[in-house]
Amino acid sequence: MNRSWQVAYGLALTATAGYVDALGFIELGGLYTSFMSGNTTQFSVSLGRGEWRQALLPCLLVTMFFVGSVLGSGLALAVPARWATPIVLAFEALTVLGALSLGLATPDHGLASLFMALAMGAQNAVLAQVQGFRAGTTFVTGALFSFGQKVALALTGRGPRYGWVGDGVVWLALLCGALGGTVAYGRFGLMALVLPAGITTGLAVVSALLIARAPVEKTA
Template sequence: MKRSSQLAYGLVLTATAGYVDALGFVRLGGLYTSFMSGNTTQFSVALGHGEWRHAILPCLLVGMFLIGSVLGSGLSLVVPARWATPVVLTFEALAVLGALSLGIATPDLGLAALFMALAMGAQNAVLVQVQGFRAGTTFVTGALFSLGQKIALALTGRGPRYGWVGDGAVWLALLCGALGGAVAYGSFGLLALILPAAVTSAFAVSAALHSALRPVEKTA
């Protein structure tokens, strides 16, 4: 896969994460489906105030995200390397569809969100690394710090003048995705999950075709 294709692929996945996170945030009234630092803080504050009932959902979201990361990473390890990306993306798409199905079938706010967190945990097993910056993850705190660091390097002449652009694009992708998720949920409710399910499904098919058409590397 060419560098430009890798970059576009990773940025769209990052935007998808922002979209799902904003959708979950609005639906749950302040909890997240991919930003686990926020959920961990919410969990800790609830415990500190003795609000045990309010501690349950953020704890479950963190747990499901962790399970998703274990399953996504496990799948990428046990299948042949060339098929890791399409397999993990297929799992993510199925998890998003599971969230949509549960959300339609039951009015419970938490069940759909748990599957959204599962999907986001799995997505982090599909990492796109392009010349020093990483896209495709569901969190950008590291990218934001790297952006500031590279701007400082550029301003002092100790780094590439435009070395910060990649990390800036990753942050902007999450921002735009989150904006889209908030607007879409306001208009369509949980049916807005159709878009990330379609995106991850299309990427899974594209990655599978790329893997199938790529010549098999001969081992010595």
């Protein structure tokens, strides 16, 4: 895919991460399915207070996110590089559908949230750096800092005037995705997971078609 497609995919996936994270946050009452810094803090606080049962779920969420990152990265490495994006996206879509199926089948949505964390961990393996800003990930703390840093550079004349736009849009994508997830969960409950499953499936299909139509680069 060319840079324009990578940017579009990155922003769509960042918004999807915000959407899924909002669903998980509401469902779990303050824990996350993609923001592992928050879960790590929750885990540490619970351990420090000796609240072992409260520490279990954030620990499992962090673990499943980690497993997802290993599986997503492993898939990306195991297949030809040009097919990594559709393969990882297809895995993510199946995992989100698995979370939905588990959530509908069992009254305890904790298990579904673990599969949501697994999917979000895998998503980070879809795209690498896209010329100047990181998109498509499930966290934007780095992007927010880079946003501020590039605004400072622009204001002082030491950097491009609009160099901050990319990172700012990444942060905005996560914000809008989380807002959409909150509204969707309020109306549809866990069925709101149909949307991110559909988005990742659509992105996987489109990327596969683009790759199939593109000429194969020959190596010397």
